[in-house]
Amino acid sequence: MEIRIKGVSKYYYAEGKTIKALDDVNLVIPANHIFTLLGPSGCGKTTLLRCIVGLEMPDTGEISIGGDVVWSKAKNISVPPEKRGLGMVFQTYAIWPHMNVFDNVAYPLQVRNVPRDVIRQRVEKTLHFVQLEGFEKRPATKLSGGQQQRVALARALVAEPKVILFDEPLSNLDAKLREETRKELRAFLGKLQITAVYVTHDRVEALALSDSIAVMRAGKIIEVGTPKKIYFDADHRFVADFIGRANLVKATVRAEEGGFTIVDSGLGAITCQHRDVAIGSEATLCIRPEFIRIVRGEAAAASNLVNGRIETLVFVGEAYEAEIRVGDELLLAKIDPEAQLNEGDAVSFTLDPAHCLLVAI
Amino acid sequence: MTNARSRLTYLLIAIVGALTVCPVLMLVLGSFSEGLTAFGVFTTDKYVEAYTDPEFFKVMINTTIFVLGSSMLSTVLAIFLAYLNTRTDIPFKFLFGIISIIPMMIPHLLFSVSWALLLNPSNGLLNLALMETFGLDNAPFNIYTIWGMILVEGLLDLPIAYLIIAPAMASFDVALEESSRVFGAGSWRTLVRVTLPVLRPAILAAFILGVVRSLASFAVPSVIGMPGRVQVLATHLYEMIATGFATDYGKAAAVGMSVLAASVTLIVIYRTLTAESEKYVTISSRGFRPTVVELGKARMPLFGVVGVLSFVLIVLPVAVLLYTSFVPYSMVPSARAFSMMSLKHWTDVLNDPISLLSLKNSLFLAVVGATLGVILSVFVAYVIVKVKTRASGVLESLSYLSFSFPGIVIGVGFMWFFVQTPLYATIWALLLGYIATYLPYGIRPMSSAFIQIHSHLEESSLVCGASPMTTMRRIIVPLLIPGIVSGWILMASMFVRELTLSVVLSRPGTEVLAVQILRFAEDGLWGRLSALGMIMILISTALVVVATLVGGRFKTA
Secondary structure (H helix, E strand, O other), X not given: OOEEEEEEEEEEEEOOEEEEEEEEEEEEEOOOOEEEEXXXXXXXXXXXXXXXXXXXXXXXEEEEEOOEEEXXXXXXXXXXXXHOOOEEEOOOOOOOOOOEHHHHHHHHHHOOOOOHHHHHHHHHHHHHHOOOOOOOOOEHHHOOHHHHHHHHHHHHHOOOOOEEEEEOOOOOOOHHHHHHHHHHHHHHHHHXXXXXXXXXXXXXXXXXHOOEEEEEEOOEEEEEEOHHHHHHOOOEXXXXXXXXXXXXXXXXXXXXXXXXXXXXXOOEEEEEEOOOOOOOOEEEEEEOHHHEEEEOHHHOXXXXXXXXXXXXXXXXOOOEEEEEEEOOEEEEEEEOOOOOOOOOOEEEEEEOHHHEEEEEO | OHHXXXXXXXHHHHHHHHHXXXXXXXXXXXXXXXXXXXXXXXXXXXXXXXXXXXXXXHHHHHHHHHHHHHHHHHHHHHHHHHHHHHHEOOOOOHHHHHHHHXXXXXXXXXXXXXXXXXXXXXOOHHHHHHHHHHOXXXXXXXXXXXXXXXXHHHHHHHHHHHHHHHHHHHOOOHHHHHHHHHOOOOHHHHXXXXXXXXXXXXXHHHHHHHHXXXXXXXXXXXXXXXXOXXXXXXXXXXXXXXXXXXXXXXXXXXXXXXXXXXXXXXXXXXXXXXXXXXXXXXXXXXXXXXXXXXXXXXXXXXXXXXXXXXXXXXXXXXXXXXXXXXXXXXXXXXXXXXXXXXXXXXXXXXXXXXXXXXXXXXXXXXXXXXXXXXXXXXXXXXXXXXXXXXXXXXXHHHHHHHHHOOHHHHHHHHHXXXXXXXXXXXXXXXXXXXXXXXXXXXXXXXXXXXXXXXXXXXXXXXXXXXXXXXXXXXXXXXHHHHHHHHHHHHHHHHHHHOOHHHHHHOOOOOOOHHHHHHHHHHOOOHHHHHHHHHHHHHHHHHHHHHHHHHHHHHHHO
């Protein structure tokens, strides 16, 4: 089901100050899409999710789910969460500790007065789906973090909602388990025809799971796009910086040439991905560390060749993290761990124009 | 949802407000009135009369010595015990847990009586024994003095002081002490210069709570102070309203006003201090085991002191009462005493219509009062913890107000109120008074239970499609059962033994156990007193056992 959010704002009042948790948010979440709200903590992503599910009431605007208006300030509509028929996985999982796995998962069906044998069937099916068959009698307190996460997912899915919401569901798992669970979740969601709204502050999670990502800051949606668009082709400097590590260099647009934009910067003249910006205007050049390619003498003909000197070199396992000094600029680069380099070495590197991104200042 | 919640908040403010503000208001109005039958006729005579009474000055001095002395004793003993338990290698540490919990289950009245039975000058058991052994003509000890009162009250307030100081000491950041040691200070200097100053908020809080409790104490002043003619404020008030021909509730209200004011002020200070000491604790709780101070040669003697204390606090009172309930009159335990033992006092008590009535009334008040009190506490705690609005803040302050009420003073306030209503001299007057005065004891376990219920547990039920009522029934209440059980036990066992409020509100026909026991004490009927006292202890224990069993069944279901 499609979710439409129109002009939604939410204010908090604390110590005499008004905090805009949501500031005139307009968003359309397409049906059967995995849609992620990404942003730093305090950006309003969780508040937006809680407004969709009905646990918080916005101060202005309208929210509709699949064509039904569930909240409208103007029309004075406020559907309580229990009448919205959604599924949700909470950050803490919110597994009820006084019930066993079966009762936790069966709860949404029990409160809907579904016949007993149907409940048993559907709980069994759902537990099978999340690979927890045979855990029915297990007390909720005797589950590991990953199992709790799957019980929470089963509970959210068992009533077959058209929309499922996730509030940072992986943030309580340790790093290794988080990676495994992320893959599982991706597989589960891929099999279901369901609209999923996923809140996270973890960019890797957002990139790996989503069909679309909306990046938020200070109660506003900054940019919406596919993971690749957000990573490679962001329009905003904040988005480019937030979604991955980036070197941000001040630049001035000099020319348009053969489908590329040429800028002057502290690295010299750099050929970049095309952008519609006026010649002579200021911009920020964004280069990701993994796209800085060290070259050995002979490849001197390549475009965007820059010379620098390695200032620091730190071995972090899968790569060297080097800081390369070019004039006044200091660039972070990821270098092949087997490269024979030392601090103080002069190096040359190239930048693929496709990965030289110009963003607004 | 928001609307329902704010309606609930205002309803609770109205109920709790009526319960707690009403007696205070009536106390104020009463102190300016001619008398119970002439309510509303304004006069300041009662204040003039109360505060120019030459007796009053003597009472104030006694009260000050009694209150400061007993608080000092309980605090020093609590620091001593807490330090030994948390920081040294003293053996049998489980004893400390028992010392801190069990004495709370022995009613203060009975604890005081047992000391009177041991150390009264005419036939105290210990005095008799010493006189026989050493051939003395006079009793060596007299409990009926201000020092006797300080001793007994200090021991009574010890557990609560310990429960405040021990956790603070246990979560003390040892690095603070270790650095003092590194810089060259010895164990003792470190204790005095670092440990105790850092613990100052907790220690002061324990001391102030001791002051409040001894100021409100009625059991010790009535059982030990009155026979020795040592008057303190509580007994001074009691004499005005309960003895003699001309009871004067106006004068009592006028005196009560200053006790109430002192008590409320102290509780405000106490709450500020505990907030501060919690701040100290959270900063330094790092889960490291504190380094253990080796006591060496002092280990066994110090343990001896702890052993004697726990014997005196727990075994002695019950043993003395049990013994006295079987012997015909006070006599030192001997072969002869044992041969004369009988159930006479028990059968006397069980055939005494007033004792039976008081037993029935107390049971009713405990079961019905605790049940109603817990139901009210559930809602109040819910609003305090889960609804964070200005109104819920008001409710919180209101509901903790009665924590600072000295029972006998608030009893006078209630008296002024109930006389205007048909509730006067009924069991319902006692019921309302009990719930109002002991509400904080129900709310506290409930609110800590609510704090443990993460709001996500509730919200996820709503998202799953359950209505707020279903959520309450299926999620919140089952998770609250442990809190409900402990709140119920606490309230019920306090109601079974309730004395201070009851001595004011109880009238012929509404006698309760503690009041009846006090009558026996006043008449010197120690044998019957002990039998009825043992019944009281048995009921308290039975309540705890039954409630624990019921709570346990709910948990597994």
